[in-house]
Amino acid sequence: MSGTAIEIEGLRKAFGADEVLRGIDLTVRSGEVVCVIGPSGSGKSTLLRCVNLLEEPTGGTIRVNGDEITHPDANLDAIRIGIGMVFQQFNLFPHLTALGNVTVAQRKVLRRDKDEAARIARENLARVGLAGREDAYPARLSGGQQQRVAIARALAMDPSVMLFDEPTSALDPELVGDVLAVMRTLAEDGMTMLVVTHEMSFAREVADRVIFLDGGVVVEEGPAAQVISEPRQARTREFLARVLDPASAGAPAGTVGKEAPE
Amino acid sequence: MTASSETGQGAPAAGGLTRRQRRRLILGGEYALFLGVIVAVALLADWESLRVNFLNLDVVGDLFPEIITVGLRNTVIYTVTGFVLGLVAGLVLALMRLSSAGPYRWTAMIYIEVFRGLPALLIFIFVGVGVPLAFPGTNLPGGVYGQAALALALVSAAYMAETIRAGIEAVPRGQMEAARSLGMSRARAMRTIIIPQAFRVVIPPLTNELVLLFKDSSLALFIGVSLNERELAKFGQDLASEKGNTTPIVVAGLCYLLVTIPLGYLARRLETRQRRGQR
Ligand SMILES: Nc1ncnc2c1ncn2[C@@H]1O[C@H](COP(=O)(O)OP(=O)(O)OP(=O)(O)O)[C@@H](O)[C@H]1O
Ligand SMILES: [Mg+2]
Numbered sequence: 001m002s003g004t005a006i007e008i009e010g011l012r013k014a015f016g017a018d019e020v021l022r023g024i025d026l027t028v029r030s031g032e033v034v035c036v037i038g039p040s041g042s043g044k045s046t047l048l049r050c051v052n053l054l055e056e057p058t059g060g061t062i063r064v065n066g067d068e069i070t071h072p073d074a075n076l077d078a079i080r081i082g083i084g085m086v087f088q089q090f091n092l093f094p095h096l097t098a099l100g101n102v103t104v105a106q107r108k109v110l111r112r113d114k115d116e117a118a119r120i121a122r123e124n125l126a127r128v129g130l131a132g133r134e135d136a137y138p139a140r141l142s143g144g145q146q147q148r149v150a151i152a153r154a155l156a157m158d159p160s161v162m163l164f165d166e167p168t169s170a171l172d173p174e175l176v177g178d179v180l181a182v183m184r185t186l187a188e189d190g191m192t193m194l195v196v197t198h199e200m201s202f203a204r205e206v207a208d209r210v211i212f213l214d215g216g217v218v219v220e221e222g223p224a225a226q227v228i229s230e231p232r233q234a235r236t237r238e239f240l241a242r243v244l245d246p247a248s249a250g251a252p253a254g255t256v257g258k259e260a261p262e
Numbered sequence: 263m264t265a266s267s268e269t270g271q272g273a274p275a276a277g278g279l280t281r282r283q284r285r286r287l288i289l290g291g292e293y294a295l296f297l298g299v300i301v302a303v304a305l306l307a308d309w310e311s312l313r314v315n316f317l318n319l320d321v322v323g324d325l326f327p328e329i330i331t332v333g334l335r336n337t338v339i340y341t342v343t344g345f346v347l348g349l350v351a352g353l354v355l356a357l358m359r360l361s362s363a364g365p366y367r368w369t370a371m372i373y374i375e376v377f378r379g380l381p382a383l384l385i386f387i388f389v390g391v392g393v394p395l396a397f398p399g400t401n402l403p404g405g406v407y408g409q410a411a412l413a414l415a416l417v418s419a420a421y422m423a424e425t426i427r428a429g430i431e432a433v434p435r436g437q438m439e440a441a442r443s444l445g446m447s448r449a450r451a452m453r454t455i456i457i458p459q460a461f462r463v464v465i466p467p468l469t470n471e472l473v474l475l476f477k478d479s480s481l482a483l484f485i486g487v488s489l490n491e492r493e494l495a496k497f498g499q500d501l502a503s504e505k506g507n508t509t510p511i512v513v514a515g516l517c518y519l520l521v522t523i524p525l526g527y528l529a530r531r532l533e534t535r536q537r538r539g540q541r
Contacts, residue, residue: 052443054439054442054443077445077446077447078445080442080443080444080445081444081445083443084443085440085443087436087439087440089434089436091434091436091437091439091440092440093437093440093441093455093459094459095458095459095462104444104454104455105441105444105445105446108446108450108454109444109445109446109450110445150440153444154443154444157444157445
């Protein structure tokens with residue numbers, strides 16, 4: 001248990017007859033940053049969503065900080081407190097201000113009193129560079145700011161693990177940097193992070209390890225520099241060639257560089 | 263209108279008129295017809311008899327203040343209590359309808375199908391006549407007020423349930439997921455995150471439902487109301503027969519419009535504002 005934050009064994013997930021994850025083994029140590037890359041539809045989001053049981057696995061076990069979240073009697077709500085999640089589409093609560101977004105779960109779930117929740121919310125908003133925007137509603141914030149509020153919202157629960165599902169894919173290119181910078185700082189501060197991303201330079205610089213997922217299995221796994229710069233598997237090389245230089249490859253570029261919804 | 267075929271844009275048509283000239287001609291004809299009808303009605307109608315029967319100022323004077331202090335007051339009481347009761351029931355039904363437990367879902371679905379398919383009048387008769395027949399001696403709290411509120415709630419709960427359900431389903435799935443990922447239970451997420459957002463979506467349709475209920479409250483007269491329990495329609499009816507004059511019904515109608523038109527306008531305003539607010 002010591003040193004192991006996430007432990008996934010033989011994880012399987014099928015949607016009807018469609019088996020999306022076909023036996024995944026993955027361990028993330030405390031303080032480690034692991035990036036998951038892979039083509040669209042390879043099951044990256046599903047893998048991440050299984051880790052906090054937003055998606056119920058059809059097989060295998062997942063332990064987070066020693067708690068087996070896949071156990072039938074697991075207290076999901078309690079275990080999820082320790083697992084922060086950041087979504088591609090932010091999923092901020094539009095009827096609450098930035099401060100409200102960051103305080104609501106502290107108050108209702110952790111039962112922190114109003115002042116303490118607000119204080120912790122302000123700290124975390126400042127941490128993601130949004131001091132002074134406490135009273136703004138999500139609709140008044142740019143995509144990059146919204147995503148940083150979402151990060152602050154997760155951090156305010158004092159999670160031991162953070163999951164990021166393509167946190168910058170819905171952002172305009174010029175807003176990506178701010179969000180990645182926050183994630184980089186978080187990594188430097190020792191947060192355990194499991195990150196699905198198409199940002200290869202982020203993966204290369206920040207990740208300790210990179211996992212290449214394709215067809216529901218881990219095709220290649222290793223130190224970031226090795227997997228991205230000198231991939232061993234042909235499928236990894238093919239994928240990276242397409243992602244790093246979309247223009248040269250004939251295949252569609254998948255979800256890379258999708259425009260923001262607004 | 264004329265049957266001449268359309269030619270190219272701006273080119274003279276068959277009759278030698280440009281399109282603009284033709285349009286003016288048609289418009290002029292329409293105005294002339296309208297004016298003609300107005301003049302004919304003005305000349306042929308017996309204005310004095312109309313005034314005496316429909317807007318008799320002596321009768322109008324006799325209506326006040328009771329038409330407001332009794333009629334409108336009771337209409338408002340029936341509507342508001344029925345609406346609140348129906349809203350609570352509608353919310354419960356909507357949540358049952360969305361429940362993962364089959365029996366809840368089926369019960370709500372049956373209720374909704376049944377009560378959307380029944381005429382409001384039948385429900386009022388059922389509550390006002392049928393229930394007292396079936397259980398003699400039992401009384402709803404509040405007497406007629408309780409019966410009217412119950413009947414209106416029964417009428418409206420099914421509609422409101424469907425409206426609220428649609429509102430809840432309109433909240434993106436990611437909202438529930440974000441709430442759950444923060445450790446909220448499903449019930450907690452519903453209360454704190456989903457329902458407040460759903461209610462913003464359903465305020466305009468619920469305002470429309472309030473307008474419908476305001477009108478349907480007139481059916482309370484079928485419950486059998488005492489003098490002081492009369493709402494606008496019954497009040498208008500009673501005074502019309504008492505005075506042998508239609509004026510009370512007209513004035514009661516004006517009282518309805520005084521409320522329904524602004525409320526309907528408000529609902530449309532809220533609706534357009536909301537549509538614009540959705541980026
Ligand atoms: N709720 C669901 N029901 C049915 N099929 C699903 C569901 N969620 C995902 N899938 C399917 O599972 C497969 C993997 O989806 P997933 O979202 O995990 O891929 P991904 O690697 O995250 O892709 P992307 O890069 O496009 O986000 C896809 O074929 C998808 O259609
Ligand atoms: Mg995905």
